[in-house]
Amino acid sequence: MDILNIFYIVLLALAVLLISITIWSRRPFRWRISGFFIGATLISLLFISILELLSRPKPAHLELFYKDIPEVVLLHASWEEEVALYILVEIPGVEEPRLYILPWSREDAEQFEQAMQEGEDNNEEVRIGNPFFNTDEEDRERLVYTSPAKPMPQKGREQLPVTNFDPDAEQPAYGEEENN
Structure with a gap:
Protein backbone atom coordinates (compact mmCIF):
# COMPACT_ATOMS: atom_id res chain seq x y z
CA MET A 1 0.00 0.00 0.00
CA ASP A 2 2.87 2.37 0.76
CA ILE A 3 4.34 1.89 -2.71
CA LEU A 4 0.93 2.57 -4.24
CA ASN A 5 0.75 5.89 -2.38
CA ILE A 6 4.19 6.86 -3.70
CA PHE A 7 3.14 6.04 -7.27
CA TYR A 8 -0.02 8.10 -6.85
CA ILE A 9 1.92 11.09 -5.51
CA VAL A 10 4.38 10.94 -8.43
CA LEU A 11 1.57 10.69 -11.00
CA LEU A 12 -0.30 13.49 -9.24
CA ALA A 13 2.78 15.73 -9.34
CA LEU A 14 3.25 15.05 -13.06
CA ALA A 15 -0.41 15.81 -13.76
CA VAL A 16 -0.22 19.06 -11.76
CA LEU A 17 2.95 20.02 -13.67
CA LEU A 18 1.17 19.35 -16.97
CA ILE A 19 -1.83 21.43 -15.86
CA SER A 20 0.36 24.33 -14.75
CA ILE A 21 2.27 24.31 -18.05
CA THR A 22 -1.03 24.36 -19.93
CA ILE A 23 -2.49 27.18 -17.82
CA TRP A 24 0.58 29.40 -18.05
CA SER A 25 1.14 28.86 -21.78
CA ARG A 26 0.37 31.61 -24.29
CA ARG A 27 -2.66 29.92 -25.73
CA PRO A 28 -6.19 31.27 -25.98
CA PHE A 29 -8.22 31.17 -22.76
CA ARG A 30 -10.47 28.32 -23.90
CA TRP A 31 -7.41 26.04 -24.41
CA ARG A 32 -6.12 26.85 -20.95
CA ILE A 33 -9.50 26.16 -19.34
CA SER A 34 -9.88 22.91 -21.28
CA GLY A 35 -6.33 21.89 -20.20
CA PHE A 36 -7.30 22.55 -16.58
CA PHE A 37 -10.45 20.41 -16.80
CA ILE A 38 -8.65 17.62 -18.64
CA GLY A 39 -5.97 17.63 -15.92
CA ALA A 40 -8.56 17.63 -13.12
CA THR A 41 -10.31 14.70 -14.82
CA LEU A 42 -6.96 12.89 -15.12
CA ILE A 43 -6.27 13.35 -11.39
CA SER A 44 -9.76 12.09 -10.51
CA LEU A 45 -9.41 9.05 -12.77
CA LEU A 46 -6.00 8.25 -11.25
CA PHE A 47 -7.48 8.28 -7.76
CA ILE A 48 -10.52 6.19 -8.72
CA SER A 49 -8.42 3.63 -10.61
CA ILE A 50 -6.03 3.18 -7.68
CA LEU A 51 -8.97 2.68 -5.32
CA GLU A 52 -10.44 0.09 -7.71
CA LEU A 53 -7.11 -1.73 -8.03
CA LEU A 54 -6.93 -2.21 -4.26
CA SER A 55 -9.85 -4.65 -4.33
CA ARG A 56 -8.58 -6.78 -7.22
CA PRO A 57 -6.23 -9.78 -7.10
CA SER A 147 6.48 -26.73 7.07
CA PRO A 148 7.30 -28.54 10.30
CA ALA A 149 5.21 -27.51 13.26
CA LYS A 150 6.73 -24.92 15.55
CA PRO A 151 7.61 -26.34 18.97
CA MET A 152 5.06 -25.63 21.67
CA PRO A 153 6.18 -23.45 24.57
CA GLN A 154 7.21 -25.36 27.69
CA LYS A 155 4.54 -25.79 30.31
CA GLY A 156 4.90 -26.21 34.04
CA ARG A 157 7.76 -25.13 36.20
CA GLU A 158 11.05 -23.99 34.85
CA GLN A 159 13.66 -26.71 34.57
CA LEU A 160 16.66 -26.06 36.77
CA PRO A 161 20.09 -26.24 35.22
CA VAL A 162 22.25 -29.27 35.94
CA THR A 163 24.96 -28.56 38.49
CA ASN A 164 28.51 -29.85 38.37
CA PHE A 165 29.58 -32.49 40.89
CA ASP A 166 32.65 -31.69 42.96
CA PRO A 167 33.80 -34.77 44.96
CA ASP A 168 36.13 -32.70 47.19
CA ALA A 169 33.30 -30.49 48.35
CA GLU A 170 31.16 -33.42 49.47
CA GLN A 171 29.68 -33.11 52.95
CA PRO A 172 29.53 -36.11 55.28
CA ALA A 173 26.22 -37.95 55.31
CA TYR A 174 23.89 -37.73 58.27
CA GLY A 175 25.13 -39.82 61.15
CA GLU A 176 28.68 -40.18 59.85
CA GLU A 177 31.55 -38.69 61.73
CA GLU A 178 34.34 -36.72 60.22
CA ASN A 179 37.80 -38.28 60.32
CA ASN A 180 40.40 -35.77 61.33
Whole structure:
Protein backbone atom coordinates (compact mmCIF):
# COMPACT_ATOMS: atom_id res chain seq x y z
CA MET A 1 0.00 0.00 0.00
CA ASP A 2 2.87 2.37 0.76
CA ILE A 3 4.34 1.89 -2.71
CA LEU A 4 0.93 2.57 -4.24
CA ASN A 5 0.75 5.89 -2.38
CA ILE A 6 4.19 6.86 -3.70
CA PHE A 7 3.14 6.04 -7.27
CA TYR A 8 -0.02 8.10 -6.85
CA ILE A 9 1.92 11.09 -5.51
CA VAL A 10 4.38 10.94 -8.43
CA LEU A 11 1.57 10.69 -11.00
CA LEU A 12 -0.30 13.49 -9.24
CA ALA A 13 2.78 15.73 -9.34
CA LEU A 14 3.25 15.05 -13.06
CA ALA A 15 -0.41 15.81 -13.76
CA VAL A 16 -0.22 19.06 -11.76
CA LEU A 17 2.95 20.02 -13.67
CA LEU A 18 1.17 19.35 -16.97
CA ILE A 19 -1.83 21.43 -15.86
CA SER A 20 0.36 24.33 -14.75
CA ILE A 21 2.27 24.31 -18.05
CA THR A 22 -1.03 24.36 -19.93
CA ILE A 23 -2.49 27.18 -17.82
CA TRP A 24 0.58 29.40 -18.05
CA SER A 25 1.14 28.86 -21.78
CA ARG A 26 0.37 31.61 -24.29
CA ARG A 27 -2.66 29.92 -25.73
CA PRO A 28 -6.19 31.27 -25.98
CA PHE A 29 -8.22 31.17 -22.76
CA ARG A 30 -10.47 28.32 -23.90
CA TRP A 31 -7.41 26.04 -24.41
CA ARG A 32 -6.12 26.85 -20.95
CA ILE A 33 -9.50 26.16 -19.34
CA SER A 34 -9.88 22.91 -21.28
CA GLY A 35 -6.33 21.89 -20.20
CA PHE A 36 -7.30 22.55 -16.58
CA PHE A 37 -10.45 20.41 -16.80
CA ILE A 38 -8.65 17.62 -18.64
CA GLY A 39 -5.97 17.63 -15.92
CA ALA A 40 -8.56 17.63 -13.12
CA THR A 41 -10.31 14.70 -14.82
CA LEU A 42 -6.96 12.89 -15.12
CA ILE A 43 -6.27 13.35 -11.39
CA SER A 44 -9.76 12.09 -10.51
CA LEU A 45 -9.41 9.05 -12.77
CA LEU A 46 -6.00 8.25 -11.25
CA PHE A 47 -7.48 8.28 -7.76
CA ILE A 48 -10.52 6.19 -8.72
CA SER A 49 -8.42 3.63 -10.61
CA ILE A 50 -6.03 3.18 -7.68
CA LEU A 51 -8.97 2.68 -5.32
CA GLU A 52 -10.44 0.09 -7.71
CA LEU A 53 -7.11 -1.73 -8.03
CA LEU A 54 -6.93 -2.21 -4.26
CA SER A 55 -9.85 -4.65 -4.33
CA ARG A 56 -8.58 -6.78 -7.22
CA PRO A 57 -6.23 -9.78 -7.10
CA LYS A 58 -2.87 -9.15 -8.71
CA PRO A 59 -1.61 -11.53 -11.44
CA ALA A 60 1.30 -13.39 -9.83
CA HIS A 61 3.55 -13.05 -12.87
CA LEU A 62 3.25 -9.24 -12.66
CA GLU A 63 4.78 -9.09 -9.17
CA LEU A 64 7.74 -6.71 -9.33
CA PHE A 65 9.00 -5.99 -5.84
CA TYR A 66 8.78 -9.46 -4.27
CA LYS A 67 9.33 -11.71 -7.28
CA ASP A 68 12.66 -13.02 -5.96
CA ILE A 69 11.17 -14.23 -2.67
CA PRO A 70 12.03 -17.94 -2.34
CA GLU A 71 8.85 -18.88 -0.44
CA VAL A 72 5.62 -17.47 0.98
CA VAL A 73 3.04 -18.75 3.47
CA LEU A 74 -0.27 -19.83 1.89
CA LEU A 75 -3.19 -18.59 3.98
CA HIS A 76 -6.05 -19.54 1.65
CA ALA A 77 -6.64 -20.83 -1.86
CA SER A 78 -9.84 -20.83 -3.88
CA TRP A 79 -10.65 -21.18 -7.56
CA GLU A 80 -13.18 -20.94 -10.32
CA GLU A 81 -12.91 -23.99 -12.53
CA GLU A 82 -11.55 -23.26 -16.01
CA VAL A 83 -11.06 -19.59 -15.01
CA ALA A 84 -8.39 -18.96 -12.35
CA LEU A 85 -6.83 -19.84 -9.01
CA TYR A 86 -6.87 -17.24 -6.23
CA ILE A 87 -4.30 -17.45 -3.44
CA LEU A 88 -3.98 -15.34 -0.32
CA VAL A 89 -0.35 -15.35 0.82
CA GLU A 90 1.76 -13.86 3.57
CA ILE A 91 5.06 -12.47 2.30
CA PRO A 92 7.93 -12.29 4.81
CA GLY A 93 8.57 -8.68 5.81
CA VAL A 94 5.17 -7.41 4.62
CA GLU A 95 2.51 -6.59 7.21
CA GLU A 96 -0.69 -7.39 5.32
CA PRO A 97 -1.45 -10.52 3.27
CA ARG A 98 -1.63 -10.25 -0.53
CA LEU A 99 -4.17 -11.71 -2.95
CA TYR A 100 -2.87 -13.11 -6.24
CA ILE A 101 -4.49 -14.70 -9.26
CA LEU A 102 -2.87 -17.65 -11.05
CA PRO A 103 -3.83 -19.23 -14.37
CA TRP A 104 -6.22 -22.17 -14.04
CA SER A 105 -4.61 -25.55 -13.55
CA ARG A 106 -6.43 -28.56 -12.15
CA GLU A 107 -3.15 -30.03 -10.87
CA ASP A 108 -2.28 -26.83 -8.98
CA ALA A 109 -5.80 -26.62 -7.52
CA GLU A 110 -5.58 -30.21 -6.26
CA GLN A 111 -2.08 -29.59 -4.92
CA PHE A 112 -3.23 -26.47 -3.02
CA GLU A 113 -6.27 -28.28 -1.63
CA GLN A 114 -4.24 -31.30 -0.52
CA ALA A 115 -1.52 -29.17 1.11
CA MET A 116 -4.07 -26.99 2.92
CA GLN A 117 -5.88 -30.06 4.24
CA GLU A 118 -2.61 -31.67 5.36
CA GLY A 119 -1.50 -28.44 7.03
CA GLU A 120 -4.83 -28.10 8.82
CA ASP A 121 -4.72 -31.73 10.02
CA ASN A 122 -1.14 -31.44 11.32
CA ASN A 123 -1.44 -27.82 12.52
CA GLU A 124 1.37 -26.77 10.17
CA GLU A 125 1.91 -23.80 7.87
CA VAL A 126 1.54 -24.36 4.13
CA ARG A 127 4.33 -22.78 2.14
CA ILE A 128 4.78 -22.15 -1.57
CA GLY A 129 8.26 -22.19 -3.10
CA ASN A 130 8.91 -20.35 -6.39
CA PRO A 131 5.63 -18.44 -6.04
CA PHE A 132 6.07 -15.69 -8.63
CA PHE A 133 6.99 -16.81 -12.10
CA ASN A 134 5.18 -16.98 -15.41
CA THR A 135 4.37 -20.62 -16.14
CA ASP A 136 4.09 -19.86 -19.86
CA GLU A 137 7.69 -18.63 -20.05
CA GLU A 138 9.48 -20.94 -17.64
CA ASP A 139 9.60 -24.68 -17.34
CA ARG A 140 9.66 -25.15 -13.58
CA GLU A 141 7.12 -26.05 -10.95
CA ARG A 142 5.56 -24.18 -8.09
CA LEU A 143 6.40 -26.09 -4.89
CA VAL A 144 3.62 -26.44 -2.32
CA TYR A 145 4.48 -28.09 0.99
CA THR A 146 3.80 -27.96 4.72
CA SER A 147 6.48 -26.73 7.07
CA PRO A 148 7.30 -28.54 10.30
CA ALA A 149 5.21 -27.51 13.26
CA LYS A 150 6.73 -24.92 15.55
CA PRO A 151 7.61 -26.34 18.97
CA MET A 152 5.06 -25.63 21.67
CA PRO A 153 6.18 -23.45 24.57
CA GLN A 154 7.21 -25.36 27.69
CA LYS A 155 4.54 -25.79 30.31
CA GLY A 156 4.90 -26.21 34.04
CA ARG A 157 7.76 -25.13 36.20
CA GLU A 158 11.05 -23.99 34.85
CA GLN A 159 13.66 -26.71 34.57
CA LEU A 160 16.66 -26.06 36.77
CA PRO A 161 20.09 -26.24 35.22
CA VAL A 162 22.25 -29.27 35.94
CA THR A 163 24.96 -28.56 38.49
CA ASN A 164 28.51 -29.85 38.37
CA PHE A 165 29.58 -32.49 40.89
CA ASP A 166 32.65 -31.69 42.96
CA PRO A 167 33.80 -34.77 44.96
CA ASP A 168 36.13 -32.70 47.19
CA ALA A 169 33.30 -30.49 48.35
CA GLU A 170 31.16 -33.42 49.47
CA GLN A 171 29.68 -33.11 52.95
CA PRO A 172 29.53 -36.11 55.28
CA ALA A 173 26.22 -37.95 55.31
CA TYR A 174 23.89 -37.73 58.27
CA GLY A 175 25.13 -39.82 61.15
CA GLU A 176 28.68 -40.18 59.85
CA GLU A 177 31.55 -38.69 61.73
CA GLU A 178 34.34 -36.72 60.22
CA ASN A 179 37.80 -38.28 60.32
CA ASN A 180 40.40 -35.77 61.33
